[in-house]
Amino acid sequence: MLVAAHSIFFSRGFILRQITFTQIRSFHAVAQEGGFTAASRVLRVGQPTITSQVRALEEYYGIELFFRRGRRVELTPLGQEFYAVTTRLDTMEREAEELLDAAGNFRTGSLRIGAVGPYHVTEMLAATHARYPGLELSVQTGNSQAMLKALLDFRVDVAVLSQIKDDSRLWSTTFAKEPLVLFVLKTHPLAQREAVRLEELSGQTLVLREPGSTTRQAFEQALQQAKITPGAIWEIGSREAVWMAVLKGLGLGVVV
Structure with missing residues (x-):
């Protein structure tokens, strides 16, 4: 009352x-x-x-x-x-x-979610919908930098990011930890390998996300620490586009 x-x-x-x-x-x-x-x-x-x-x-x-x-x-x-x-x-x-x-109590209303990709967020969506069936869910995707900005601009209510720096304005929790995965065409010499050393990527053409991607940032940081210099780098704006570029033989891809 x-x-x-x-x-x-x-x-x-x-x-x-x-x-x-x-x-x-x-x-x-x-x-x-x-x-x-x-x-x-x-x-x-x-x-x-x-x-x-x-x-x-x-x-x-x-x-x-x-x-x-x-x-x-x-x-x-x-x-x-x-x-x-x-x-x-x-x-x-x-x-x-x-x-x-x-x-x-989340019986009604809406929840806007920003995500770097569909893999983890679809699992979250299914669990959230099962628990709160009256809640309207919407998702927009982009790299971590773009989704973090959307969160700070109140264009999304929650963001699923690959990585985030400490920020007093935000509360965050770790949902899962995933390794970086290298993928290539089946015809590539590295295709039959269970693991690849970083030095083997020296001079290789790579297909990576745009500079705002935390996947790319983490991968390039690992290359720099190992003092590895790759060959040409193709910049692609989405995870799905990276997959397609690798399928077309443009280079080696790296995703989470």
């Missing part, structure tokens, strides 16, 4: 107290339950509090909302009109609560 304190405005030297949700809720409960005692039980506050809230409303506007007959109360004609209004407000308040509660 919504609870609001008095809003105080200054106008022409007078202090003006505006109607509050607390007063509306108090009136509505009394009208709905048929008395102040019953209303106090529903709202779980003392009866004097309910009485003072309704009285403040009546005194400020100079009106009467209830006919008081001992312990019984009846709505005045104005009270009946006001009760119709507060009923609509109560319905909207409940709708607001349900909307926020559903979103907070």
Whole structure:
């Protein structure tokens, strides 16, 4: 339920107290339950509090909302009109609560995901959909640099990246650790090997992702540390395009 304190405005030297949700809720409960005692039980506050809230409303506007007959109360004609209004407000308040509660518990809403590739994110999507079937999921892909920027620009809600530097603005966790994989055509001399040493890549033509790719950054760092100089390097903008380039015989590919 919504609870609001008095809003105080200054106008022409007078202090003006505006109607509050607390007063509306108090009136509505009394009208709905048929008395102040019953209303106090529903709202779980003392009866004097309910009485003072309704009285403040009546005194400020100079009106009467209830006919008081001992312990019984009846709505005045104005009270009946006001009760119709507060009923609509109560319905909207409940709708607001349900909307926020559903979103907070992932029963509804949307989740925008940025990913460097489809491999891991599809597994995450399947698990998320199974747990939260009412959540709308959308995915956009790109290299780690582009997806990190999308996350910081609030264009995605979560990002699945190959690598990330410490950043106080972000929370991150490791989902999986994967090795870099070299792949070649079946007709290539290295195709029958179970493992390849870095020095064997010296002078080889490589097909790599664009400079913003963390896969490429990790691979080039390993080459530099081993003092290996490859041959020509083809730059391709997506994982799938790297696969196609290798299939066309343009060079050796490296992926995670």
